[in-house]
Each structure stands twice: as C-alpha cells, then as structure tokens.
Amino acid sequence: MTALRGSSRTAQKESRQMLGHFLGLMGKSVFTALVLAFFVIPVLWLVFAPFDAHPGLNVKLPEFTLNNFKVLFDNPTAIASLGNSLILALGSMVVVLVLGSLASYSLSRVKIPGRDLLLYTLLLLSSIITGTAAMVPTFLLMVKLGLIDSQFGVILVLSGGILPTVIFILKDFMDSTPKSYEESARLYGAKPLRILWDVVIPLARPGLATIAVWAVVQVWGNFLVPYILLRSPSKSPAAVVMYTFYTEGGQPNLALISAFSLLFSIPVVAMYFFVNRRYGFRFHGGIKS
Amino acid sequence: MASITTSSLIKEYPGGVRGVDEMDVTIHDGEFFALLGPSGCGKTTLLRTIAGLEKSTSGSIKIGDREVTNMEPGQRRVAMVFQDYALFPHMSIADNIAYPLKIQKVAKTERHSRAEEVGDKLSLQGLLERRPGQLSGGQQQRVALARAVTSRPDVFLFDEPLSNLDARLRLEARTFLKKLQPDLGVTTVFVTHDQAEALALADRIAIMRSGKMQQLGTPREVFQRPANTFVASFVGSTSMNLLKGTVSAGSVLIGRQRVAIPTDAVDRVGDGQEITWGARPEYLDISLVAAPGGLEGTVTVSENLGASALITVELPENGDLVQVVVSEDREPGIGTHVWVTFEPRRTLLFDSEGLRIGD
16 A cells, blocks of 8 residues: 555656656757747848848848849949958958968967966957947047058058957967977078978968958958048948948838848858868867877 | 087076086097987987077087087088977978978979989888878888988987887887998987987997986997996996995905905905995806805896896895896796806996996
8 A cells, every 4th residue: 555655656756757857848949949040030031131022121031033133233332342341351361360470470489478468468458459449549540640541551450450369379379380390490491481481381271271261251240440440432341331221211221231231241151161171170280290 | 421529518497407517528420429318317408409409508519610509500500300200291201301402492303303312212212292191100200311311411410219119110210220320421419218229329328317427438338337326227228236335355245245356446445445336137147056256145036038037136134136137048936045146357346426446
C-alpha cells in the first residue's frame, strides 16, 4: 500500500517535471523566434521593398516591378555616390593597412615603457575621434587644415578613427611571427623595411585581409564624418546621398531608398564572401615552427 | 674564411647578470668549433653576440682582420642556422636558399641557378619547388644550411643544429655535418648542450658555465684531462666518478681504502691534502678476485647500455658510489663482492677548489 502510494507520488512528480520542461522549451523557442524576427524583418524589407511598386515601411510581398531601379539609375548623384563611397573606402583601407602594419610592427618589436598602456588608451579614445563628441573640434581642425570638402580629408579622419583598433589587432599577428625569421633575414643584410615586406607582411596576410575588409565596411557605412566634412554633392558617398532622397512632398522616397539600399549593401556582402573563401577570417597569425 | 677573436668580451643584461663574462677566445680559420655548456651558461648569447644580434657591453670581436664589434649583423659576413631553422614558410625552397642573393640584388635567373647548385651539393634535388612545411626535419635543416652557404659567409654559426631532430635522424645529420664542414672549409661555430655532439663534431670545444670559460681544448683533451670537476662531470656520456679523499703516505685515502696517486699528480701533492679523486667509468674495470690497489665494494645497480653495462659499486665504509662500464658478457650480478681496478695514469686528482692537479 505504502509502496503503491509512493510510486504514484513519483509519477506525479515526474509528470510535473515533464510539464515544466515542456513549458521551458516553449518559452525558449518563442523568445528565439522574437529575437530572430527582430533581425530578419529589416533584411526581408531590404530584399522585398526594392521590387515593390508601392513600397512602405512594412514588410509585404511586392507587386513586382523593376521601375525603382530604373528611377535610381536615372538619378545623376546616386550611382556617382557609390563611386565616391568606393574612393573613401579603398583610400582609407590603403592608409590603414600601410600605417597600421608599420605601427603595429614597430610596437611589436620595440620595447618602450608603457607600450601596452598606450595601446589601450588609443583603443579607448579611438571611438571618440570619429564619434559625435569630437565632431566640432574635428571640423574646426579640418577647416584650419583646408581639408573641408576634400575626400582626402575624410579618408584621413576615418582612418584615424579606425587605426587604433587595427594596430591593436595587427600587433598580435606581428607578435606571433617568430623572431628567428627576422634575425635570419637581418644576418643576410636585409634592412627593417625589407624584412617587413619580405617576411612579416606575408606571414601576417590573413590578419591584413581581415583588417582590410573591416576597414572598408566601417567606412562604407559611415554617415556622420562625410556628411559634416563634405560640401559638394558630387563628392558625397552613398551613405550621405541616400539621406537626400525625398519626394516633392517632403516624404522619404522609399522606392528610391530601398533600391539604393540594396545596391549599397551588395559590395560589402560580396566582399565578405570573397575574403571568407580566400582567407577564412582566421584570427590567428604566425606559423608553427 | 676567417678566424674569430674575442677579447675580454662582456655581455651584461640589465640587472647586472652577465651572459658572457670576460671571454677571450680565438677560433682558427676553417675550424669546427663547439660552445658547450648546460642551458643558461651563455653559449647562445656568445654566439648571438658574434653574429651581432646581441650588442656586447664591452670588449671586442674580430672576424679575420675586420673589427666587427659595432657592425650591423648584415655587414659581418656571418651566416647563422637557427635552432628552428627559420625558413620562410611562404617561400619555395629555391627562394629560401636564394634569399641572401635577393638581398644582394642578384638577378633572378642567376639566383635560381645558384640555388640549384647549392641544393645539389646538400642533396636537395627535386625539393626546390616545395614549401618548407612539406619537408622533413632533416631536409629543413639542409635547406637552412644551403641558405647559409649561398650567402658565402666568412663564418657559419649554428645554434643547436641537431636538437630539433629526432634521435636517429640526429646521428645521421651529425655524420653529414662532420663530412660537410671540411668540404666547405668555412670557420664554423656551433652551440650545443649535448656533450656527445660536441665531442663528435668539433675540432675544439669551449666549455662554458655562467658566462665564463671553463676549458678550451680538443675533444680528447676535455675528455681525458678536464680542467676542473665541472668539466669532468659535464663531459662524457657517463659522468666521471669523483670521490673525496686525502693524500696520505704516498697514496690517496678514500674512506679506509688506498689507491695510487694518479701519474699526473705524483710529486704535486703533499701529505694531508684534501683532494677529489676522479676516474671515468669507461677507464675502470671490475675484478671478481682480490686486486691489489683496487677499490673493494658491492654491486648495487646494473644498467644495460646495449653492448656494455653500467655497474654501480658501493664502497663499504662511507657509502661512496663508483660507476664502472663493463662489456656485456662480464656483468657481475647484484650483490657480488668486487674490486674496481684501473691504471693510475687514467685517474685524476682535483684540489679543494675543484681544479685538476697536473699539467
């Protein structure tokens, strides 16, 4: 009798546990679905709206048309702005790669007191340089330097904002290159720049590729810096030009914006796939000796 | 081709630790020279200072007639083979071998023919298009050698050239190096912590400890006539037996047993002098019958060395241990009462400072 009651009690306990487990699973799934929807819906909009004859701010299956793209290609500033974005992105990429590898190599090899503190401080302050807080001083500085409305000026400011992070990441790659490689080259008479070019850069290539892509993506999507520093619409990058797409009624021209957004995002996605295939975004440098 | 001379060379690290302390050494032209010592003794520091990768604190280095103390490593005409070989993983073997020529701005076609020529000499045929990662350890080492040869240096420096190879390959590479070095005829300095390697390869060996030179001599000299007890116990595949004793009445008293004064030390010691008596296990023998002048004891351990065995004999009075190498068919059993015999000319005496008595 007691045994029976005991066993029924365990059964009850088990079923209660089962129910709890089931409810937990439900809750987790609902939560995941909500989070997923939060990220997926904008992407769906980006895919559907450009092909919709009457795009709105909600996601719906499009009344299919390519007219939005036709309007876009007829807009004189739109396509040119993509070229401007490319100039800014590639320009910054080159500046960042050249200065970043030189700086990280020297910081990795030369022992100076407080080196790590310097690196962390730079990293911490870097977000300020291209951030909103420093925009007024940056603007004044560029005015004094005569670099307002110059794409070169924008490249410099953007690179300055990215460089600390780049140096921080690249230094790790440089650190992991065995010293004996460089010493060996040194004994055969190679000068430091030569060693950097022949030995260190090739070994840090996966790191440099990662940095290059990251730099392009950062600049490609940056709105604030070119918006403030560039005056002529002919020099403005896509991120700024998109901001000017309004209908005559003062409403955002969603047809134009959506089509342009799609074009705007393709290069970045394409580059991600290219580099991922080629270098695999490995975040470790050096070669096992 | 050149000799190397260091005079009062000192390399001091921040904090006052001396990696190289007052080093005066002359390495002759074309010589195969070993720097031997336990890890941390400064042998690699000395090698790197000769290469110019470390800056000396004071003293001077000459290579041939050239004063190189303050020269950049690239101007010293030295080539170094690193312990990890330091082959560039992103370059083909041919490009690796020809890298010194690339720095010297030699044209590409000539670079490749030189790489091929040197590769042939070091039996690297058919490997020139590969990458270092695809080669075995022994092949990688030969590539590193080939690259050093291509630069036509005055001096070769090898940092632990054999330690990255596995045991069997190491012997092969050792023989290869021994044959190659006189062929190239280039003064070669190598660093090793393995006394067998130094004895086998070198024309002369410098034994170092805490940055200081302990002894400089041919392999035979350092093996048979070690300058002090440190060298005596460091050199040799089994370390030398060193027993404390006193000189008394024309013989050496170890515990309560008497052995003859070593030939070298006769007339150089006085009665009552505290000494250390030394004998290499290889120069000792075991007798099962009472042998006058031998050390009496009991066998406690027998270690098989292949064609021979290392027998440990415990002396009765004070528990001193004496090790003896005997051939394989003559090993006594554990617990056997034996007499350790020797020729007095094969034994050595060291004074209380550990320095050998004799010339």
